[in-house]
Amino acid sequence: MKRPFFVAVLLIVFAILLTQWSNSALLGLGIFGAGFVACYLSKEWKYRKEVMVLLIVASFFVCYTYWTLCCPYGLRACNEQRVNVVFQVLSETEQRGKYAQTTVLVYGVQQKSETKMVRQKMLLRVYGEMTPMRPGDFYQAKMKVFEPRKAEEKGEFDYNLYLKSQRIYSIANVSSSEITKLSKGHLPFFIDKIIDIKSSIIENMRRFMPEEGLMIVRGIMWGDRMEEGQIKNDLTVVGAAHILSVSGLHVGFIYLLINFLLKRTKWDKKKQMLIVMAVLLMYAAMSAFAISVLRACMMFAILQMAKIRKKVYDPLSAISLAAIIVLLLNPLVLFTASFQLSFLSVAGIIFFVRVVNLQFGSLPRAVRSVVQTMTITICVQLCILPILLYHFAEISLISVFANVVIIPLTGAIVITAFFGMFFCFLPFMQPYFAFLTVQVYVLQVVAAKFASAKYAALTLSAMPLSMAIAFYICLFALFGYFPFQKIAVRRMVALSLALCAFGFVLQMVVG
Structure with missing residues (x-):
């Protein structure tokens, strides 16, 4: 097969x-x-x-x-009750307006006079002034536990399902004054140490960069959450908001940079592969193991192994294996926007870019590079169009042109910031980070110019599932994947489109 x-x-x-x-x-x-x-x-x-x-x-x-x-989670009996909880912090604390938020692992619950051993992830919301809790450390607090809200209407965002995709089944609210630190602790695979290194890097970068520029660099490098602001709005309008959430694009820049440096050494390919994977895994830990980063790391690992074993690298098989592994970790990630956008973006490149690029093989190299960048953007946008409409109800009409400029700028920022991570501890790095600040400023100006164009973005209603299926059938037909010279294929495609149309009409009547 x-x-x-x-x-x-x-x-x-x-x-x-x-x-x-x-x-x-x-x-x-x-x-x-x-x-x-x-x-x-x-x-x-x-x-x-x-x-x-x-x-x-x-x-x-x-x-x-x-x-x-339907997992029978241990805190179900504590819903809508105040209980005393012993927990370990798993992630960095994020400020979300009136409260700070982090993910914790519950070890024990004391309810009335009964103490119960529990091992379950939970989302913790802390209200009031507090010292950030260090990942890995153990704490105790009295808090109110409740179940995440489920979607009540069709098409509404299902926060309950989203948290289940992270194996989080409960949320708790707690006042900062009720939290008591019990002891220091550690997370598996030195994750807490890697997070400490990241925090130290950020503090050292803060000495050389303005806070706004640093926030943009953090968003680009590690996918750290940004507050709503002009740059975020501009990038969303021009269809380039993906640069603020770590994706395969960022991992690709780092992979190419490391490969470029290692090729200048005399180390064998196995040692080079180990170094590449070690750096990428550390980067994935700093990025909180985002799905897109895991996908990219696995695909690059398969690519490296194919090179060592002198086998042909098949990107479709590689992305399929990566998807199976990610779904093995948690099958519900299939319903998250990050999984859908990450894997469908690469699928668009695999299925459609090669077909289009065959038409431009005779162009001059400089022109061909620009055309190929535009081709990738068009194919990716086409492939993720139903997902964008479903989750965000907005598409960018100028993303093809904006990404030709913004993607190279992002690459320059990623590479400059990556080197800066290693040297930000030195006292004489002000000129270097001034250069990084200029790059960020140019990105802000470019994004603002594109976003100011008339009709830069278009707001539409969510695409029904039947129409999304019909859209993908037409897309594959447009790129020549169906041999229409065969009568059976023509009938099959016509029947599929007819069923999609029937499903759409039925949904309109019932809905």
Whole structure:
């Protein structure tokens, strides 16, 4: 079977969607079980064994998704009650207006006179002035625990499902005056040490850069949350807000830089791969293991192994394997915007950019580079259009032109800031960080100029699922993936579009 990982990820996505939609494991197990029996009886089919294995994997994801949705978490009995909790801090504290927010791991709950051992992640909101809690340390506090709010209307953001995608099933509110530190602690794989290093880097950069410029650098480098401001609004309007959330683009710049430096050494490829992966993993930890960073790190790891073993690198199989691994960590990440945008962006590059670039092979190199950048932007925007409309209800009409300028600027900022991370502890780095500040200022000016254009962005209603499926069918047809010379293919495409149209009409009537 060609590309089994790609077929597997399609089945897994279907299994997760079916389980979440039905809120039951019986329907999915029934469908995949019937398919398994049919394959078992078809003893002469060439791919019988491979398909049976894939159906078993899909059935596993049905059960796994249902368990994740309906997990009997330990704090369920404490909902809407004030309890005494012992917890360990897992992440950096973020300021969110009136409160500070962090993720904690609960170890014990004292309710009335009863103490219960619990091991569960929880979102903690701290009100009042406080000293930031260090990741890894243990604390105790009396707090009110409640369940995250579920979506009440169709199309509404489901905060409950979003938190479940991070294995968070409870939220707690606490006053800073009620928090008591118990002891120091550590997180696995030195994550707390890496976070300490990041905090130290930020403090040293603060000596050389204005606060606004530093916030933009933090957003670009590590995806740190930014307050609403002019630069964030401008980048959203021009379709370049992705540079403020760490993605494969940022990892790609760092990967190319490290590879460029290592090629100047005499180390063998295995040592180079270990260094590259160590740096990328440290960068992923600083970025709180964002889904897009994990995806990019896994794809680059597969690329490095393919080079060492002298195998052909297949990006479609690599992204499929990365998606399977991410969904194994938590199948509900499928419903997050970060997963959808990250994987569909790369899918757009894999499926469509190559087809378009074949038409521009004879252009001069300088012109071809600009055209290829625009081609990548167009293909990515087309591929993620339904997702953008569903989550944000807005698309940029000038992103193709804006990204031609903004992406190289972002690359320059990432590389300059990456070197600055290693030398920001030195006292004479003011000129270097002044150069970084100028780059950030240029980015602000460019984003503002593009955002000031008339009709830079367009607000639309969310695209229904039936229309999204029809959109992707037409997109693949436009890029020549369907052999329309065959009558069976023409009929299949026509039937699929007719079913999508029927689904759309039915949704309008029922909705």
